[in-house]
Amino acid sequence: MKSSNDDYVEAIVCQESDIQENEMKSFELGDAGKILLVKQNGKLSAIGSKCTHYGAPLHTGVLGNGRVRCPWHGACFNTVTGDIEDFPGLDSLPCYQVEVQDGGGVKVRAKKAEVKSSKRIKDMVSRDRTVGTTFVVVGGGPAGASCVETLRQEGFRGRIVFVCKEQALPYDRVKTSKALDVKLDSITFRTASFYKEHGIEVLTGTEVIGLNPEAKVLKLSSGNELKYDAVFLGTGSDARRPPIPGADLKNIFVVRTIEDSYGISGQLGPEKNIVILGASFVGMEAAASCVEKAKSVTVIGRDTVPFRAVLGEEIGARLMALFKEKNVLFKMQSGVARFLAGPSGDTVSQVELADGSTLPADICVLGIGSSPATKFLDGSGVDMDKSGAIIVNKHLESNIKGVYAGGDNAYAPILDTTACIGHWQLAHYHGRIAALNMAGKETEVQTVPFFWTMLFGKGVRFAGYAPKFDEVVIGGSLEELKFVAHYIVGDRVAAVATIGSDPVAAKFAELVSTGKQLLKSDLQPDAMAWTKK
Missing domain, CATH: 3.50.50.60 (FAD/NAD(P)-binding domain)
Structure with a gap:
């Protein structure tokens, strides 16, 4: 079906002098919504203003060479075509017509629906049944x-x-x-x-x-x-299930599928005691999700603090304090010896810890990793x-x-x-x-790992790869949960973790993706100086 002029909106969004080389800005396009205007190599391009993943405003992200990177989760989009080039997400951004008028006004023309959605599915070919592959x-x-x-x-x-x-x-x-x-x-x-x-x-x-x-x-x-x-x-x-006596009792869940989540959610109630085995990301996310819907939530972990192996001791301790403020209980440097059934004989009612003590457990969630x-x-x-x-x-x-x-x-x-x-x-x-x-288009793997979580409204971002690190250099305020943590391996920064500091994780990912390195020496005397360049 052909589009009519009523389906489109066009307007002068700014003057050409309002946007500088290697700059991106968000502008209103009439009453249709916002677009992202980018200037690189002397040319202007206009694309959708929001990340197609979770809707992050892209003008707050990071502008690389020919692409913009989302400030929240690191997805990348081509600034000319709008095509998605790195992930998460499946959709690309719409791209719009740009014309510089006599007098310097920048006119943008776009479909109203695309401005509103800020999403586009890339064109796909059809199935050809004569192709036998x-x-x-x-x-x-x-x-x-x-x-x-x-x-x-x-x-x-x-x-x-x-x-x-x-x-x-x-x-x-x-x-x-x-x-x-x-x-x-x-x-x-x-x-x-x-x-x-x-x-x-x-x-x-x-x-x-x-x-x-x-x-x-x-x-x-x-x-x-x-x-x-x-x-x-x-x-x-x-999801792993531990070889612990009683692990096959009812109301013991992993969190892998939507059915697992519904199983837990369906059992929650103000009289229920929840025990979570494992202070991993999955376990801690489940604790945050359950704590306001249960009588108690207790996390059992083997380490001194949650997340220590991934984020370090200091950040793990600060996040544990946040969880305690929200009434989540902890039994660290501990483990479950066995799950104990209640009167029915087939449903968990208690867990026995490694030291012989017991905890009431109407529901148990296993967050001890996967294979x-x-x-x-x-x-x-x-x-x-x-x-x-x-x-x-x-x-x-x-x-x-x-x-x-x-x-x-x-x-x-x-x-x-x-x-x-x-x-x-x-x-x-x-x-x-x-x-x-x-499909025969030879392409090598070239990306920077990026993951995230949300804990009591605090977005944690992590970019890079540092399964082991020598030290952690923290800039900003750990107490205020507004910081950048740098994971040092040898003389280089192998990864960063951030809370309340967008788009720093995306900035680091973009830096690494271009083949550059951030060195430990770059963090002196101000660990945050590189983030402002």
Whole structure:
């Protein structure tokens, strides 16, 4: 259907002199909403003003060479085309017509609907049934969702089969531990009609239970077999359940799927005592989500403070203090010896700690990590590391030609090393890179890990990779929860964590992505000086 002039808005948004070289600004476009105006290499471009992920105002982000990076979670968009180039998120930004008028006025013309939504789905090709090639994408998480869309965006017209273990279509899983009662419809990536329209066959409630790379066949839980020409394995990870007596009792939950979240949420009440095993991000997010809906919430952790291994002792202690202020209880340097049943004999009612003491426990949440979901590959010949992660090269291809992997189940190149990293952003990115290579467009992995959480309204951002670090240099105020923490490895800053300091994490990610380094010496005498340049 053709658009009419009524569907468009055009207006002078500023004077050309109002925006300088290498600058971006947000302007109102009539009464339609805001647009982002960017000037680089002497040219003006106009794109959507809000990140397509969670709606962050992009003018507060970081302007790189030809792209803008979201201040909240690090997604990147091309400043000329609006195309998404790094993640999280699936949608690109709309781009608008720009014209400099006589007299210097900058006129922008755009579709009203695109200004309002600040989102655009990249063009996709249609399925051509005369093309006999079949690509299978396994796993309904962010990696799989990104992969199937990228294949169509990059011109693949063959058959695409998307195999999803859960009954639900792919959804924003990170919200399930932060808001346990979140509605599935509100976090689903795409509708069934979207996949149908683009010729993507979706098999929900179906698990891959075997792979025969010689025959190029996948064995499905339905009993069927599925032949492929290339396959992407984005099966993610499985939440760990400890080998502790009583761990199979009712009302003991992990937090992995929407059903897990609903299971916990459905049991919450003002008379319930909640025990959370594990002071990880998932466990602490669950504690924050539950504390106002229960009689008590107690976190049991092995370390001295939560997050110490990732964020350091000082930040872990400060965040634990925040949780205590919100009435979350802690039993640190402890563990669960066994889960004890109540009168019914099949439902947890207490936990016995390592020291023999007990805690009332109407609900238990296990947040003790996860393992790659790759058991179905045993005996397949696909190389895996000792954790079960699939070893892949810089194109995300395994040792077997045509078998690709990405996300939580991939041991993949990252920066100057190789690792298995369970980040939402990275899974999205892996799905896209694998799709490009499957489609014959050779592309190497080049991204900076970025993750985040929200704890009692405080946004924690982390950019870079520092599984071990020598020291932490903190700038700003830890007490006020407005700081930047620098994780030092040798003489360089390997990663940063921030609270209340946007867009510093995005700025660091953009710096590293260009091949530059931030050195320990750059933090002297003022650890925050580099953030102001």
